[in-house]
Amino acid sequence: MQKSLTAAQKKEVCLKKIATPFLKQKDLANEYDVSEGMISDILKAKDHWLAVDNAIQANLIITDNILSTKALEFAYLCKEEKFKGSNGWVDDFKKCHNLKQYNIHGEAATVIPNNQEKEIEESLDPLPLISTHSEAIEYYDKLKKEALKQHFISARQINLDSFINSK
Incomplete structure (x- = not known):
């Protein structure tokens, strides 16, 4: 059975990753005794877990x-x-x-x-306010496309930077 983390622990994971950007998800997963996938999901939603802190800072x-x-x-x-x-x-x-x-x-x-x-x-x-199952699926698909697009752009930028730096 997989362990779940409290909201406070999820916030803590996000803050640790921000404070130590080179900290690996595997290390966080071991520290909290959860899967790397769970850590990945938490970090993808870090804006939600840090929303109250962000509002206070603003x-x-x-x-x-x-x-x-x-x-x-x-x-x-x-x-x-x-x-x-x-x-x-x-x-x-x-x-x-x-x-x-x-x-x-x-x-x-x-x-x-x-x-x-x-x-x-x-x-x-x-x-957004999601009131139907089809709206939820549509929103999820939109998020997936945006994430893939961002990943592709980041990968292209890294490849371009590597190419420029190798000259």
């Missing part, structure tokens, strides 16, 4: 509503039908990730929350 305000909405989107993608994103879950998530609530005063408090909330939601997760 000085974006993350509301409870945003946390709940994003969690529900992830649950939907993972086919977790029982997940509700309740206030209790949001509170536990904030405790687990050491997120604090602050009251904003002065000029910062005059920001229109709805506009900013929409902007933050869009910046946290580029996933």
